[in-house]
Amino acid sequence: MKKVVKFVALFFALILIAGQGLVAHAAPAKLKVAIVQLVTHPSLDEITSGIKESLASHGYKEGDNLEIDFQNAEGDMNLLHNISEEVVAKEPDLIFAITTPVAQSLQQATTKIPIVLAGITDPVSAKLVTALDKTDANITGVSDFAPLEELFKQFKSLDLDVKTIGMMYTTSEDNAKAEVEKAKAIAEKLGYKVEVKTIDSTNDMALVAEELASKSQAIFIPTDNTIASSISTLLDVTDKAKIPVLPTYEKAVKEGALLSVAISQTNIGKQSADLGLKIIDGTKISELPIEFAKETVKVYNGQTAEKLGIKLPSDLSSQFKDLSKE
Numbered sequence: 001m002k003k004v005v006k007f008v009a010l011f012f013a014l015i016l017i018a019g020q021g022l023v024a025h026a027a028p029a030k031l032k033v034a035i036v037q038l039v040t041h042p043s044l045d046e047i048t049s050g051i052k053e054s055l056a057s058h059g060y061k062e063g064d065n066l067e068i069d070f071q072n073a074e075g076d077m078n079l080l081h082n083i084s085e086e087v088v089a090k091e092p093d094l095i096f097a098i099t100t101p102v103a104q105s106l107q108q109a110t111t112k113i114p115i116v117l118a119g120i121t122d123p124v125s126a127k128l129v130t131a132l133d134k135t136d137a138n139i140t141g142v143s144d145f146a147p148l149e150e151l152f153k154q155f156k157s158l159d160l161d162v163k164t165i166g167m168m169y170t171t172s173e174d175n176a177k178a179e180v181e182k183a184k185a186i187a188e189k190l191g192y193k194v195e196v197k198t199i200d201s202t203n204d205m206a207l208v209a210e211e212l213a214s215k216s217q218a219i220f221i222p223t224d225n226t227i228a229s230s231i232s233t234l235l236d237v238t239d240k241a242k243i244p245v246l247p248t249y250e251k252a253v254k255e256g257a258l259l260s261v262a263i264s265q266t267n268i269g270k271q272s273a274d275l276g277l278k279i280i281d282g283t284k285i286s287e288l289p290i291e292f293a294k295e296t297v298k299v300y301n302g303q304t305a306e307k308l309g310i311k312l313p314s315d316l317s318s319q320f321k322d323l324s325k326e
Contacts, residue, residue, distance in 0.1 A: 031060050031280065032067045034092040036083060036106065038099040039075040041228050043251045043265045047098050047119045050269020058277055075229070077101065084109040094276045097141070099225055100126045100175045107139065114279045117141020118272035119265065121175035121223050123290055133289040140279075140288045142272045144223055144263050146248035147296055148183050151261040154298075155218070155246055156190050157316060164193040165246075166216035168208055169224050171198045176224035179248065183220055202230040209237040220246045221257075231255055242308050250299045254323040258310065259300035263293040299323050 035051060037044050048070070052062075060066035071087060073080035084105040087095060091113065097103035098118045106115050107128060121144055123129045128139050155162075165187050169176035184194045195215045197208045205227070212219055219238060221227050227234065228249070235256040238245050244258035253260050271294060278288060303324040305312055312320070 030065045030067070031055070031094075032069075032090075032092045033276070034069040034071065034087045034090070034095045036080075036087060036095065036097055036102045037070070037072045038080070038102050038225055039229065040072060041225065043228060043249050044098055044119070044225070046251075046265035047269040047272070050266040050271075051096055051118060051273045052269075053266070054270040054273030055277075058273075073102070075225075080105050088113060093280060096272060096276065100128075100173065101225075103128050103139070103141075111138055113138065114276070114285060115139045115141070116272050116276040116279070117143070117290070119144045119223075119268050121145050122178035125178040126174045129290060135285050135289055138285060140275065140285050140290060142268055142275060142291045142293065144249075144265070144268050144293060145179065146223065146263055147261050148179070148248070149186050150296075151246060151248070152183070152186050152190055152192075154259065154261060154316065155244075158310065158312065160217070160244075160310065162192065162217040164195055164216040164218075166195045166197065166212035166219040167221075168197045168199060168212060168219070168227065169222055170226040171200055173224050173226065176222040176227070179222035179224075180220075183222065187220070199226065202226055202233070205230040205233045206237065209234045213237050213241040213243055216243070218244050218246060221248070221252065223248045228252070231257075239307065244304070244308055244310065250297055250323065253299045253301050254326070256301060256304050258304050258308070259298075259312075259320060261296055261298050264295055264297050267295050268293055297321065 035048055037048055062068055069090060071083045073083055088110045095106055095113055095115050096118050097106050097115050100120050103117050103120055115138055117123055118141060124131060129135050167180050169180045187194050197212055199205055199208050231252055247257045247260050248262055250260060250262045298320045300320040300322060301324045302322040
């Protein structure tokens with residue numbers, strides 16, 4: 001009987017020890033990541049916040065089992081190069097690249113450390129990956145390519161007197177160029193004429209915006225960091241010309257653009273972090289194709305609509321969230 005009691009006691013003791021081991025294993029190990037952002041801007045800041053939120057939801061606490069090296073180039077390409085070299089030298093477990101120029105710079109700096117794209121519109125055109133389903137190097141991530149077809153169809157349903165849509169992008173942003181090319185094809189298929197102009201820097205915005213405003217009755221803007229940084233200049237011109245602006249991201253609508261079927265930048269950050277943690281858990285990058293935003297948001301600006309004399313149909317306004325009321 002004593003032997004049986006000893007055996008049972010030993011059995012339960014082993015279960016307890018094993019259970020403690022399982023709990024310890026389940027707790028997140030220390031994680032070291034870098035987040036590199038091109039410039040301070042509300043949309044990009046939201047991506048960074050989303051990354052941090054997701055890491056926290058998985059049990060990673062900064063200062064405890066999480067070390068974050070956050071770097072911001074503030075639009076300086078020479079500084080970005082130096083940041084990329086410095087970040088790689090610290091050998092983090094993961095690097096989150098926010099915007100295409102950041103990803104391209106990091107791509108030149110390392111072929112070994114996993115790079116997770118966060119908010120890169122067209123990683124194939126940017127030559128970051130061979131194909132969307134072929135992540136055969138050290139790079140994967142989440143594209144923020146917007147649902148352009150739905151955006152233009154919703155705009156078409158307003159039945160405005162718009163014959164020509166102006167579009168612009170920054171010459172140095174390959175992702176924005178790719179997005180404009182696809183937007184142009186969609187708009188033309190819906191019967192619109194399209195006028196495309198480019199800018200080299202924010203200094204060109206006022207002149208190009210005025211030129212487009214004189215030739216079109218609406219303006220589309222892609223996910224373009226330079227344009228985003230000077231959105232107020234564009235809106236000053238379009239407000240005076242009584243022309244609606246159609247962006248691909250919700251922050252521009254909050255700032256005064258008319259409407260968008262957009263991606264949530266915060267959710268892009270969260271989704272990127274979730275993808276990165278799969279790498280930490282042992283999944284090979286080659287088994288993780290480029291993902292697209294899983295959620296979209298429909299937003300409009302009621303104050304802008306009123307200012308431009310545009311009345312949204314009740315069925316459309318009920319689907320869209322009015323950001324001017326926030």
